[in-house]
Amino acid sequence: MKLKSNKTKEIAICLSLILFSLFVIFYLSPFHIEAEKAEILALSPRLFPELASWLIAFLSTVLILITILEDERNRHPKKTFNTFAEEMTVLAASAISIFFIVSFILLGFIPATFVSLVLLNLTQGKLGIIKNLGISMITTLSVYLFFHYVMEVFFPVGELLK
């Protein structure tokens, strides 16, 4: 049952890749490459993107055929798909990453890093609140001081604090 489910997922992934490559060939390449049709092949900036897209479509088709024709018994069940809990943690970490960029621009490095580290530690659920705050603060300040004074990487002041 598990094998069949993996097989369906593999085919779904390949179909998505084929759709993606067709999207590149028939939409992105004609409308998002600023070039007239070139007389010499080498002058066309579309040569490599379209060649790559056709290759993706071809290889995905081959993979679908292999998946369909392959004997189920020869397939090695792989732990490729995630549990719900893993998925949620990764989604939370991704959301924190987006929050970090926005808060870095608006508030600057120290508040953005401190809050993001606290939130990231919360997703782990391993540290108590005091320990979490302490470690996040120490990490933020040490990293800031090291980069500011030793590496001479200067972080911009947040837009809201200017």
Added chain:
Amino acid sequence: MIMLENLIGGLSLILTWQNLLAITAGSTLGLIVGTIPGLSATMAVALLLPLTFDMEFVTGIMLMVGAYKGGIFGGSILAILLKTPGSPASACTVFDGYPLTRQGKAVKALKMAKYSSVTADIFSDIVLISCAAPLAAIALRFGPPEIAMLIFFSLTIVAGVAGDSIIKGLISGVLGILLATIGLDPIIAVRRFTFDVPNLDSGLSLVPLLIGLFVLSEVFVQLGNKKNGADEFTIPKARKPEDNRVSWQEFKPTLKTIFRGSFIGTAIGIIPGIGTGIASFMSYGQAKRSSREPDKFGKGSLEGIAASEAGNSSVVGATFIPLLALGIPGDIITAIIMGAFMIQGLIPGPMLFAEHASLIYAIFIGFFICDIVYFILGAIFMKYAGLLSHVPRSVMFPIVWIFCVIGTFSLRTSFFDIGVMFAFGIVGYYLQKLGFALAPLLIAFILTPIGESAFRQTLLMSDGNLWIFLSRPISVVFLLMTFITVIGIVRSYRKTRLR
């Protein structure tokens, strides 16, 4: 006789406490910076450039060379311990270094990396000293057809690091080619897939992509991996004393790989603009193909570490060959060092050999001293890198996360790059989960810009006639090598499937 005089003159110039201190300081900084994901040897050398203005010429150069060599090796330490390569050069070391760490053989892996790096470094230094001028002259004969075929040949490496599914590996590689086409076209400079975003005009930057794919995706995997329950970030301890050392019996069989990798790295280093990342992947691919135990690659093979480290370390000395012999910088770092030469009023090239031979020989001897210094410093660093094992997982990975951010940001102080890094962190995480190897994507992404330019320039030269590739001897050699390699890959793939 003249060479002996120059050597003696060079020795008297290099053996001062200031120079030894500069080499030690440079190597230390290089090791620290190289260890931090996203910060590379390039950054360390660039940071040191302003400090060299008031120094003696040889002292300033040695400070930068120390940082260069230390930075390349430093990148491999966390690649082995935490699967977080500090730079593209050490991305390949992850494949076998990290599995060894998980088997409780972290110290063995680090020592193997160090021994092969230093051996390869010494090899390329010897080549630098003995063959600087003639080799650079040969490399300068490489025109677009030769470079295009060299890159075509290099792309066969993708199959070697494709993971469990060669087709998925190839798809991953082609995705890398597609991503590399974002930005201005290399021939007629029109925008491709930039969507009116100015930051995309120069294409996707390598560092955010690399950190996102290889480091951040691993952080996501670790953050999501709560099943183990254990909070501490554990570097498994050695089960036996042998796991903490590399015996002569283990080192001896890798010597062939180290010398092959050193040769590849040196050859790559001589050709301007190709770089350490490609050298380590090429060396790794060749080592796997010619190994008696190719199945062990990717699962903790000492030969794999030796190949990767020999490949990337041997580039360092070789990049100085075109710089010192002909005044052409071999990569970004030697371009920065060339700046240091010029600030001191010295123009690298054939005239420098004629007018300031003892200075050149002082630098040559300094290269060997650098090797010894970072061999010793590397041992100290490896000892303290082990302290990472005591840092709890819940502390370690958020810290790695923040280093990824700063490493990316510090490159061009760009928020856009941080966004790119996060995007590729998520992409990398899901690609891994869906069984697509990440290494082919990275290799193709690095190789495509050089390959595309060279291929299209060649077609322009020949009015679109592909026969030009068969009319140039060096290009034919690379084409034959590609053909032989592809046949070898197909045969070994069929053998594996039958097994």
